Amino acid sequence: MSAAPATIAAARADAPTVLSEALLKRFDTPGPRYTSYPTADRFVEAFGPGDCTRAFSQRVHGATAGSAAPLSVYVHIPFCESVCYYCACNKVITKHHERATEYLDALDTEIGLVVDALGTGAPVSQLHFGGGSPTFLSDAELDRVMAALRRSFRVTPGSELSIEVDPRTVTPARLAHLRQLGFNRVSFGVQDFDAQVQQAVHRVQPFESVRELMTSARALGFDSINADLIYGLPRQTQESFARTVAQIGELRPDRIALYAYAHLPQRFKPQRRIVADELPAPGQRLATLGGAIAGFLARGYSYIGMDHFALPDDALAIARRQGRLHRNFQGYSTQPDCDLIGLGVSAIGRMGASYYQNAKALPEYYDALRQGQLPVVRGIALSRDDLLRRAVIMALMCQGRVEFESIELAHLVRFREVFASELEQLAPLAQAGLVEVEPGAIQVTASGWYVVRAVAMVFDRYLQTDQLRERFSRII
Template sequence: MQDLVEQDAPVEPVLSEALLARLDKPGPRYTSYPTADRFVEAFGPAEYAQALAQRAQGATVGGTPPLSVYVHIPFCESVCYYCACNKVITRHHERAEQYLDALDVEIGLHVQALGTGQSVSQLHFGGGSPTFLSDAEIDQLMGSLRRAFRIAPGAEVSIEVDPRTVTAERLAQLARAGFNRISFGVQDFDPDVQKAVHRVQSFEMVRDLMASARALGFESTNVDLIYGLPRQTPASLARTIAQVGELRPDRIALYAYAHLPQRFKPQRRIDPAQLPPPADRVTMLGNAIRGFLGMGYAYIGMDHFALPGDSLAVAKRQGRLHRNFQGYSTQPDCDLIGLGVSAIGRIGATYSQNVKTLPQYYDAMRQQLFPTERGLALSRDDLVRRAVIMALMCQGRVDFESIELAHLLRFRDYFASELEQLRSLAEMGLVEIDAEGVSVTPLGWYFVRAVAMTFDRYLQADRTRERFSRII
């Protein structure tokens, strides 16, 4: 494999297949720390209400962090076999009416707790397929959100789109509704792979939609891809990468497929014999990174790429990257309200997740109760480690002094065993340890999850990692 060059790096990282294979192990994506698998049912509606009350109280005594809102739309018309999202497969679009009514109740509960007009700097619709909703239903939901919150000028308002469910006219309606960022779920353009995962959509369809989105003035377009799918080969994925290069999206997310059929029922329809072998997965990743860098994309971290002028690439260069439950973001540390079934939120030093089934969700809404099923109040140790992990994941460096001043500890004493473990990563050229801190090298950016995992107390104590996707 040829050497890969990180565009903004001072040195050229050598990304060998041997190194990729050595670090090919399961690990969290660290959209939060602690990760969602550590949430507990002892954190329920009362604890969530208390967290909101503390935020409301903070607003009266000196301000609160910015607010982000995520809305989960679980419905899809057909099942994609690779999918690990919480979804409801149905062709009965009338089912959305009851769901929107329930969302109105949940939004109202938040208004009661926080007051009307909380400023929102980031709004995201995910799923499922948010575009399962009709244009009128999307307008209805956006109206409810605008009555409850104040969408700040310049806010990022984004939506995930299944290309099979939209037309140029529908994209125009999304723009009129206020969306300024759009993400197309592509996964792969190869017809054999698409058939194997039950998601058939042509390159021409996505190409035309991308052109329409640009003409309509969407500020950012994203394409989601997956490697490691059934019937996928290094050659077939290389063709997809070339086609994505023709589309020239502002951002690209390249995820590793995690085959966990014991957890995700749709994956049981995938024949394991059709999955590419580990060596091919390693080759696919290496070729993909080389391909996107060769097209002029900047490597943001983990599985994200962006054009140099995109706000995400600019934020990385300027050391302003942040990370939340949707991945890398330009937004500063936000409180996050998660609306809808299974949605995850963060308020202050707490995380929460809503119930995962529609009957449970509807029952909570009938009782006018927050639908919180589980969550976590972060301990002091959690907060310290979150600060370290997010500094590594976002800025690529953790300064000992900043952690010591913020958390009143001696870094080298508190993390003595972790620093010792890091020596093996330093020997591989992934990190540099000096008197002032730990830095991720240009090569280490490709394996930043492995670096962050060193500081994960839960993971170090629990070696059963198969609940996570693989790093490679």
């Protein structure tokens, strides 16, 4: 382990405390990322296309019909030309670009079924393309998808249109085309600039090429540029990742997502190609994380929460300061809590008090659409207890504070009575200085933000008797 002290400085200048290595290890347990509650692993196969259609109908004909908030739409493009060994996403590795034609035909069918349920012209304020590699599609194919979406939905003024980009698959000219299509936010998958690490994970992309693309994106007027990084990769050291942090600082993206690599080869086949002996030891991972956080803070980035950073004038940082931060399946967002349409293989959606997920394999996805039905294979209708706990967990994850009175008024409960056990379980976190339990609220401290998932887990009813937490990534 590096001789550097393995501590992490708190994000606020007015809170100079640090998290020691011992404290972080104490709370570094496997746990959900809470892009939803209940989490996707709780979805059940008893929830199918009919349940999803009824949820759509409730939006159109229910009590809020006519006044429903704009939708968020997620489009999953599963294809990649080559496999990245660390990847745990739902993907199809192929160099046969003609396979995209059948997939886009299926997407057209799925969009049509959604429109049949919701009606044409439902407002959309957030659109996100993820994968896989959305830029596997040609410019003409991206034109086709965007045209279908604009025919079917009404994209409202000021909407966020974002796309994930593999730097190896785009040029400045392609970025210009994305901008012409209306995309105003772009996310570059960087992971690490060190050549040895890139070779170990089978993703080689020179710093110079990413620099050229980010420079072009900025000149094209994208509202926000994001860079994804991963710590804990094979052959990665504290020193090598510090160089990557410095290079990212030079590029100055508006946002940075810093993810922890979770080595789960038993679940994700590509990870079996990673040499386990080349992975950094836990102490090295912690030192690498501490150095990265310190590096971003020193370069003027604000800590948003969990694994996200943003420049102070970025909309995400502003929303964090103003208490308007939200969270969905794409992570932290400035968009108000809203229904989400998930399109494509494995895509997850939310409609009212229900979550749903499409088939994870292409044959099953195609087969459902050929039969004229939504490709939904599982989901969950939230109970009253689910809705209550979701409100608490999302308040913790987004605002870092839960006001008892607001929960009581919205859910007609007495907070201290319903959550008496959970408040007792918070005692060790309070003693460690990670939360403050006030007479009428729970406040996550500046230090506690680094392990906010551990705070949220206290209120997760499904984890209270769960013996399979190891299926989740670790918090640090």
